[in-house]
Amino acid sequence: MQSEIKITVTLDDNKIPEKLSWTAPDGGINDEESKALMLAVWDSAQKEALRIDLWTKDMPVDEMKLFFHQTLVSMSETFMRATGDEKMTETMKDFAAYFADKLNLLDNN
Numbered sequence: 001m002q003s004e005i006k007i008t009v010t011l012d013d014n015k016i017p018e019k020l021s022w023t024a025p026d027g028g029i030n031d032e033e034s035k036a037l038m039l040a041v042w043d044s045a046q047k048e049a050l051r052i053d054l055w056t057k058d059m060p061v062d063e064m065k066l067f068f069h070q071t072l073v074s075m076s077e078t079f080m081r082a083t084g085d086e087k088m089t090e091t092m093k094d095f096a097a098y099f100a101d102k103l104n105l106l107d108n109n
């Protein structure tokens with residue numbers, strides 16, 4: 001069995017992303033637009049994370065800050081599920097809360 005996730009990036013003449021969309025048929029997602037994405041894959045041979053970070057030129061900075069905050073929170077939750085390390089998970093959540101506080105993100109929602 002296989003499952004596919006497809007990411008489509010439409011670029012302008014200067015190769016800057018104008019449109020991002022993704023499709024994940026198993027999740028019921030079909031050509032869903034997005035303004036930003038962060039993708040990390042693990043290269044086991046090199047023991048390093050390979051990353052793709054893209055955002056469209058019309059991604060608002062305030063939304064980018066929220067995107068980063070929510071990514072930090074979700075990474076802490078994923079870290080907990082993957083490692084069971086409660087102490088470090090709480091440290092990561094504390095940092096995410098600090099990040100949100102410093103950017104006044106919780107006041108703007």
